[in-house]
Amino acid sequence: MKLLPYFKSFLDNTVNLNDTRIAKLNSRVDSVTTFLREHDVFGEYFIDVIPQGSYAHRTIIKPVGSREFDADILLAMREHPSWTPAEYTAELKRAFEASATYKGKTHKRTRCVFLDYADDFHIDVIPFVEDRPAITNNKCDDWEVTDPLAFTEWLAGKSRIVGGGRLQAVLRLLKYLRDSKTTFSIKSVLLTILVGNVVESWRSTADAKYYGDTATALVHIIEDLSAYLQDNPSMPPIYDPAGTGRDFRERWDQDGYANFRTQIASYAAKMRAAYDAEVLDDAVAGWQSVFGTSFTAPVVQAAEKASPTEEFIDSTLRIPIRLKKSVTLVGRVRRAGVKRAYDLPRRGDRVQKNRTIDFELRDLNVTGPYQVYWKVKNNGSEALDAQQPRGQVEKGSSSRYESTSYVGSHYVEVYIVQNDVCVAMSRQPVIIQPR
Known part of the structure; x- marks a missing residue:
């Protein structure tokens, strides 16, 4: 059974980042943006602050257990005439430490400065020299060619194929599965690439309902992912979909990949069994075997009233929808x-x-x-x-x-x-x- 009300309740109450955290995150990103734009040094080279990764893709999940959630932002800037790649993060850390607001909160990582707040999340600020385009690696003091905006655009295209924000929901569900069960480990960027790569427009062209709701999209995507993994016992190339030529295999290893391959096959089988179950109790037990006991029936609430002004192309204007072309x-x-x-x-x-x-x-x-x-x-x-x-x-x-x-x-x-x-x-x- 699809149990779509269960999925909605589970996403809203257990998986998705709640509105309070989102508002706090956006407020802090705004504050960082203002600080960098007005800084004596960085302000001269400042172009913009741009969401990246899960923050840009809308796939951040609520922290599981003692974990934190994080937001990656790019400090898009013009190239400094004398700085080496390593100096970008060094100077950025120095700028934050000189501020009363951020002093004591900063840590330097390979590609970013990490702002550690007192609560359950942090912000990674990544220098991004737009003219190259490249981010900086302070450990090897070199440039890493990347195009995060093209990556975000690629995922947006995949999301349009699935429709209705369901691809983001599937990615959040798989991240929750990773963090709650801890039966496999994979960086979010690798998971996003592997999942995005199995989303193909021809699937929904052949079957208009292939990604038609959250449960159906989840089962089909994890089965397609499992089929791809089973066809590749050794870790295949995981190329940057932005077209930079980077192979993200450097962020994983064969043992981790082999375990991920095994676990995804197992979860795909469990999800299919739950999806095909004809008895409610069997379906609930099946989905709970994957996601845990928080996957429960939604609390009955008063039905939301549709906006009296909202119209629909089919039901209001009586124009049938038969999607044979594309735009x-x-x-x-x-x-x-x-x-x-x-x-x-x-x-x-x-x-x-x-x-x-x-x-x-x-x-x-x-x-x-x-x-x-x-x-x-x-x-x-x-x-x-x-x-x-x-x-x-x-x-x-x-x-x-x-x-x-x-x-x-x-x-x-x-x-x-x-x-x-x-x-x-x-x-x-x-x-x-x-x-």
Whole structure:
């Protein structure tokens, strides 16, 4: 059984990082950004602070046991004319230690400065020289060629294939499985690459429901991952999907890989058995054998009322959805003063308030006449307080722009309609942060 209400409750209450922690994390990242932008030395070379890794990908999970959660941020900067790679982290640590706010909180790692707060999380600040592009390695005093923005964009593309934020949910569930059971060990970047690589558009083209809900996506993805691992008894290359040519095998070893391969096969079999179970008690027991006893029935609550203004292309406008073509909707944030333009998928779909976003149709393969419909849906207390949930479906042109007015996780959808049928659609998440 899928037990989708169980999955939602389990994710909301046990796995996902709670709103209080997210707000605190965002606030501290904002403070670090302000500090670096206004610093006497780093301010001169400062370009931006950019979320990276699990923070950018929205796959951070709530700390399990005594573990902490962390956020990686890139200090994007111009190259200093005289610093060696090792000096970037040395100077960054020196800058933080000279501040009353960060003194005593800093530690230097191979590629970053680690800010250790008193509670259960820390921030890794990674110098990133954008012109190269490369991060710094202070142990070997050398550059490591990387393109973290392209990595984030690659994962966003994989997420669009799965749809509905379900790929991020699957990654969070697998991270929770790793941290709670401790039967295997794998760095998050390796897990993200291996999982992302088995997500393929042809699977959902052949079966539109292949990734259709959280349980189905989880079972199919872990089975596809297990099949790939079983085909590779020896650890295969794990290339950087950003196209830098880096092989991330350097961060693992054959013994760890072999154990991961064995455990994923075991968990894939258990998940399939739970998914196929026809008796409720058997299904619950099966899923609990994987995720533990926190995987329980949700507490019955009053049903949430749908926004009275929200519309849907199929049920409201009576336009059937038969996806035979493709389109990719991309939001591009306009330049604003010294703040540069960028595509939302390269920044984890994040943008600050009071910016303007142009929404563009890319990779559209529909030929002949067609109509374009749009939907903008706002979420969060600011939009609700302003009575601006929106959600209407309306006909428009092939592009549009929107301003970022309300903090929250919103989205824009586009629908390509041909002969009164929706033949392609795409969603661009828009996560608006306070500043």
